[in-house]
Structure formats: structure tokens, C-alpha cells
Amino acid sequence: MLNDPRSHGLWERTAPPAPLTARLSDHVVADVAVVGAGFTGLSAALHLAEAGASVVVVEGAEIGFGGSGRNVGLVNAGLWVMPAELPGILGPLHGERLLDLLGNAPALVFKLVETHGIDCEARRNGTLHCGVGAKGADELAERARQWQARSAPVQLLDAEETCRRVGNSVYTAALLDQRAGTIQPLAYARGLARAALSAGARIYTGSAVVSSRRTGGAWHIATPHGAVTAEWVIVATNAYTVGAWPAIRQEVVHLPYFNIATRPLNDNLRRTILPERQGVWDTKDVLSSYRFDNAGRLVIGSVGALRGAGTAIHRSWARRTLALLFPQLGPVEFEAEWYGMIGMTADLVPKFHRLDERVLSFSGYNGRGIAPGTVFGRALAEHVTGRLAEADMPLPVTAPAAQRFRRLRETYYEFGSQIAHISARV
Template identity: 70%
Template sequence: MQNDPRSHGLWERTAPPAPATGRLDGARTADVAVVGAGFTGLSAALHLAEAGARAIVLEAAGIGFGGSGRNVGLVNAGMWVMPDDVPGTLGPVHGERLLTLLGEAPRAVFDLIDRHVIACEATRSGTLHCGVGDAGKAELAERARQWQARGADVALLGPADAAAMTGSPAYSAALLDRRAGTLQPLAYARGLARAAITAGAEIFTGSPVAAVTRAGTGWRIETPGGSVTADWIVVASNAYTTAPWPEIRQEIVHLPYFNIATRPLSSNLVRSILPERQGAWDTKEVLSSFRLDQAGRLIIGSVGALRGTGAALHRRWAMHSLKRLFPQLGDVEFEAEWYGKIGMTADSLPKFHRLGDRIVSFSGYNGRGIAPGTVFGQALAELVLGTTSEDDLPLPLTQPAPQRFRGWRERYYEVGSQIAHLSSRI
């Protein structure tokens, strides 16, 4: 995308074409202007259009350009935060409401895929959170206990079962979450866009928002090529937010994350590595993830940016890690590599903001964008349509709060990931 093979890598090469879109030209009117064509914005536009509202999506680059088109593709339930800690942070009402919504969010994603016949390599066999050492095993046991107390379909696996399901002897335990699954994220974003357009929404790409001003009781949104006058604005740009809402960017710390894909593995290797096609990640502080795509490519990812000294270093780490995790692999060749930015908030939970009269946003997915972004987009649509209220949303209304030392922390994550991978041992 944008002539950069490291922006979307394998996903750009294997996703179906995006629906035809163009740059906004001239003046238009809408009920709702949606800023950002990622999971949240596209889900909001789809649900708005299906309800009969006139929705226009303004995207600075292309459909799925941000984290939505670059991530690992795990359709997870919940957030990184332990379930019992969520009510402690958000309060019992919003906390339990959020846990319920996100526990059911993977099903909502797969239902949308079925309803709109989205070709995105959707696999519903669950995910595996893999424990490293005794500390990792204890963490997963507690996470399993907390989810099971809420009736979630999760199971704690011992080392033998973990080895059988991952194909690796490296893990002390694994948490199998049967609610979850995997997909091709850029293909999913493009499928949502196509469904939204079919329902009546308009999507304009290459149309960054330059300014927002009052226009009577509504808003006028300016882009380099034109403008949209709308009653509501839904801001859904998350970690890739720029002007005119710098407060969103200021409360988010960018965590770089990369993925590297092998060439398709032989049928024998595919049967021995993730034989049921779960996506997986581990409990290490500098975590790594791995999964297979539909063609049998093994994709490994971790914290870090593929630029400068990081490109070669992270590539060497990936090769070393695959050989240690999966001794049966032997020599492998890499076919694609890409990276992006995860938006991290101070408490590792997403945020709901009212940025002005009838300007609302969700942001800060902390690496869990697919399922939460989809259901939060629907929640924003319902808020705009008046079928729900702010008090009934899954997150409380808060004001953006800048994170201290944000720039320093972002540099630390990029350099620190290189140091960690240089000295890592699995």
C-alpha cells in the first residue's frame, strides 16, 4: 500500500481488491461523517447505512491503512487486562458490561462475515495464549479461572496438550479460548467497506480531514479536495489520528509491532504446527505471536519496527525463534514482512470520548482491534441513531488525558525491543 511493501506485507498481497473509492471532491452533506476507514469506522458506517442514515467515510489514505490492515489477525475476546481487574478500573457497571460485550464480540465479527459473505480466511477454531515457564503457567491459570467464573468457553491446557496444539515443546501451559479465531485483517476491512457501500454509505479515500468548523447546528469537515456538512462526526482513527483532534494522539503511546511470513509450508509441516489453525501468542513481557494463513504460511510477530537497525535484527530474531519453537521446521525462507503501530492507553483499556457537541470517538485498542473495533463501531452507530444512550455504552464517557513522557516511551519501545530480541532465549 502506498508503494511500501513493509506497510501491509502479506495481507496486501493476498487480500481481495478493495472496493473502488476516490478522493472527496466538492461539497456534500450527510447525517454522519465517519473519520477513518478501519474496523471501527467501517462497522459504524455499515450499521448506520443499514438503518437508513446517510453516512460518509473520510479516510486519509486507503481502506484498512492503519492498524486494521497490519495486525496479526487474531479475533480475540476481551482485552489484555485480567477480567477481574476491568470492573476495578471502570466500575462494576461499565466493567461487567464491557466484559460481556467483548466476550461476545468474536461471534459478532463472524456473524458479519457470514451475513455479508466476506472472503477473509475466517477460522473459528479459537486462540491459544501460551505460557512461558512457571510464571506464565500461573498467569494463565488465573486468567482461566476468572473467565470460567463468567461462563466463558475457555480451557487451561497442560504442557503435553499445549505441545500437541501448538506443535512446539516450548510452553508450560496454554489457554484455549474457543470463542475466538483468526482472519485476514485487511481482507476483513475491505469486506466491511464493500458491505457498507452496498448498504448505501459513501467512502472517500485519500481525503484527510484538515479542519472542522461549526455549520449551523452541525459541522463542516474540510479535506484538501472538498467538504462534508454533517449533523454528527464519528472519529475512528485511533492510533493513526492526526489533526484536528490531537488530544486522541496525546493519550496514546505507539507500540510498534511487526510480522514476518514464511513461504507456504509443506503439508507435513502444516499438520504438525497449529494443526487446528488457532492463532497463538505468549506470556513474555516482549511477547511474540504466531499463526498460519490459509495457504500454510507461518507468520511470526513481535514488538518492534522494521526500519533502521531493527529490520535486520528482528528478521534474525524471527528466524532464530522459529527454529527454537519448531525444531521440525528446518530451514525456512521468508516471503513478506510488515509492521505498524498499536495504540496503548495508560490503563490498557480503550476510551470513549465526546470531543464536541455530537462528535464522539472510541480509541486505544491496545492490540485488540478486530472484535472490539467491530462492536464499538456498532455501538457508536446506535448512539448516533438514538437507539442507545451514552449511559448505556460499554465504556464511561471520559476526557482525553495526555500520557507523560509519551515520545520518550515510544523511542524506548522501539530500541528496547531490539535489545530484547538481540538477547532473547525462548
């Protein structure tokens, strides 16, 4: 994307084409201006248009350019934070409300896929959170206990059952979450865009917002070659925020994450690895993940950026890790590699901001963007159209708070992941 093969890698090569869009080159008027064509912005645009609102989406690059088009494609429920901790962070009202919303969030993703016929390799067969060592097994046991206390369909698997589901004996336990699944994320973003356009939304790409000002009770959102006048503005730029509304970018620390895809494996090998095709991630501090795409490519990823010395270091780590996890693979050929940035908040919980009068945003997804972005986009649409009061939103309104030592921490994450991967074993 934008002539960078490491921005979206396999996903760009295998996703259906994006719907035809152009840059904004005129002055247009709408009820709502949505800034950013990722999961949140496109979900908001779709639900707004279906509710009868006039909506314009302006995207600085291309549909799905940010984390929405680069991530692993695990459609998970909940957050990294343990379920029982959320009420303590957000208060009992919003804590329980968010747990309920995000626990059921994957269902909305798969419903939209089905309703709009989105071709995105959707598989709703659960995900496996795999435990490394005794500490990992204990963490998963507690996570399972907390979700099961809320009647969530999760199952704690012992080492033997984990081995059968994954195809190796590396892990001490696994948590199977039957609410979850996998998608091709860039294909999903493009499908949401196509659905939003069909519902009446207008989408302009290559149209970065350069300024925003309030004039006569409406917002004037300027791009290099055009402008939007709207009563409401939804800012859905998250970790890829540039230019206007810099407070969103200052609130999140960039955590780089890369993925590398093998060539399609033969049928015999594919039967020995993830036979039920769940996506996997583990409990390590520098976590790793892997999954299959529909063509039988094994996609492995971890923390790190594929640039500078990191490219060779992380590529070597991927080869060693696959050899340790699945020695039956033998020498593997890689077909694609790519990376992006995750926006991490200080408490690992997303944020809902009223940036100005009738200017709203959700951001800080902490590596859980697909399902939360989809349901938060719907919530924003329902609030703008008057169906959901601010007091009933899934998160309380907070002011953006810049993280201390943000740049230093971002440097630490990028180079620390290189050090971790130089000598890492599974």
C-alpha cells in the same frame, strides 16, 4: 500500500481488491461523517447505513491503512486486563458491561463475515494463549479461573496438551479460548467497506481531514479537495490520528509490532505445527505470536519496527525463534514482512470520548482492535440513531488525557525491543 511493501506486507498481497473509491472532491451532505476507514469506522458506517442513516466515510489514506490492515489477525475476546480488574478500573456498571460486550465481540465479527460473504480466511476455532515458565502458567490459570467464573468457554491446557496443539514442548500451559479465531485483517476491513457501500454508505479515500468547525448547528469537515457537512461526526482514527483531534494521538503511546511470513510450507511440515490452526501468542513481556494463513504460510510476529537497524535485528530474531520452536522447518525463506503501531492507553483500557457536541470517538485498543473495533462501531451507530443512550454505552464518557513522556516511551519501546531480540530465546 502507498508503495510501501512493509506497511501491509502479506495481507495486501493476498487480500481481495479494495472496493473502488476516490478522493472527496466536492461538498457533500450526510447525517453522519465518519473519519477513518478501519474496523471501527467501517463497522459504524455499515450499521448506520443499515439503519437508514446517510453516512460518509473520509479516509486519509486507503481502506484499512492503519492498524486494521496490519495486525496479526487474532480475533480475541476481552482485553489484556484481567476480567476481575475491569470493574475496579471502570466501576461495576461499565466494567461488567464491557466484559459482557467484549467477551461476545468475536461472535459479531464472524456473523458479519457470514452475513456479508466477506472473503477473509475466517477460522473460528479458538486461539491459544501460551504460558512461558511457571509465571506464565500461573497467569493463565488465574485468567482461566476468572473467565470460567463468568461461564466463558475457555479451557486451561497442561503442558502435554499444549504441546499437542502447538507442536512443540516450549510452553508450560495454554489457555484455549473457543470464542476466538483468526481472519485476514485487511481482507476483513475491505469486506466491511464493500458491505457498507452496498448498504448505501459513501467512502472517500485519500481525503485526510484538515479542519473541523461547527456552523449553523452542523459540522463542516474539510479535506484538501472537498468537504462534508453532517450533524454527527465519528472520529475512528485511533493510533493513526493526524491533524484534527490531536488529543486522541496524545492519549496513546505507539507500540510497534511487526510480522514476518514464510513461504508456504509443505503438507508434511504443516501437519506438525498448529494442527488445528489456532493462532498463538505468549505471556512474555516482549510477546511473540504466530499463526498460519490459508496458503500454509507461517506468520510470526513480535514487538518492534522494521526500520533502520531494527529490520535486520527482528528478521534475525524471527529465524532463530522459528528454529527453536520448530526445528523440523530447517532453513526458512521469508516472503513478506510488515509492521504497524498499536495505540496503548495508560490503563490498557479503551476510551470513549465526546470530543465536542455530537463528535464521538472510541480509541486505545491496546492490541485488541478487531473484535472491539467492530462492536464499538456498532455501538456508535446505535447511539447516533437513538437506539442506545449515552448512559448505556459500553464505556463511560471521559476527556482525553495526554500521557506523560509519550515520545520517550515510544523510543524506549522501539529500541528496547531491538535489545530484547538481539539475544532473545523462546
